[in-house]
Amino acid sequence: MAVEVVLLDFWASMFGMRVRIALAEKGIKYEYREEDLRNKSDLLLQMNPVHKKIPVLIHNGKPICESLIIVQYIDEVWNDKSPLLPSDPYKRAQARFWADFIDKKVYDTGRKLWSTKGEEHEAAKKEFLEILKTLEGELGEKPYFGGETFGFADVAFVTFSSWFYALETFGEFSMEAEHPKIFAWAKRCMQKESVAKTLPDQQKVYEFVLGMRKRLLGE
């Protein structure tokens, strides 16, 4: 049976990257379609009428939206290799909790690092470092958030590592100096082909963020 998998995405989206990594982990062939976020395709608007956002996975013509929901779907359908979620329900709940924490905290606060100034920016810097401290605490001495193997929470967070240079620059901190465990974990993940081949170059992302900041703050 010909399996048709299409991904509507945007190259710099850490949410889209999660799906790309999951697809690569499972060895799934798919068609990648780059969206212009300022001129969204009819297909995107048709497949995700509720949020009108990428990523959208289209599997045999049927859409699945929201990156963490897509990753869980991929894990459940292509369940023959590279399990991303643990089999134990309690560990699964913990994995979901941390992926949800990343969704709730990292993006929004990270965004404030490059899109705000003055007091708001100072507050965001402080908050972001607290978030990294919390994640480092959760990682502990484990090689991955998932434990011995790369898993759901790793997929959820590792895509932000392509934004590290941008976040460090605007956040005025050094990941390596201040959060060495996260830095080491990100490097460990980059040893995996699925991650290395998916994540864009940090400098390229930085230039993209610079462009967004200029448009937003009019600099």
Place this chain on the structure above:
Amino acid sequence: MAEKVVLLDFWASMFGMRVRVALAEKGIKYEYREEDLKNKSDLLLQMNPIHKKIPVLIHNGKPICESLIIVQYIDEVWNDKSPLLPSDPYKRAQARFWADFVDKKVVDAWIKLRSTKGEEHEAAKKQFLEILKTLEEELGEKPYFGGETFGFVDVAFVTFYSWFYTFETFGEFSTEAEHPKIIAWAKRCMQKESVAKTLPDQQKVYEYVLGVTKRSLGE
């Protein structure tokens, strides 16, 4: 093995209610502990140090946090009766999508409704009604969001029914007049013992919210 299940919760929380409905659906005996949100217990702070929020389910001493994660955990562990999530991965992804939609949209829209005046309030009202319209369209002619049987999305949204009188009074609209299918669906859910025994009286919730709002406005 004797299972010990404890729920840290707050009576008016639509998030906590989701867990109560799920536990009731599965016929699970548990100890309910009411939290004073202005004076959180040591147990709550110890069991949910990250968010410090209710609900928290403590199963044999181990905490699970975030209402939708807890409901999925309950569904997976007590999988012998009343399945809440579908068995088909695609339908499961759709259920997660709509529960996530409720989480992302309804509370934010309510906050805007209760904290704005004039033009902003009118816009908030419009937004709230749009959300109800979207949900009504998703429900369609189905008896439940889950289809023929009460499921995950129904659990995620029905708890908000206990807040409808509050939403309607602050928002100056009638759900029954604008979105009758939603009311019909809610009443259908209220026929279920798990829902009827969990949801507090709408008037009681309204009086609580009024009290909180007055205090926050210094009245």
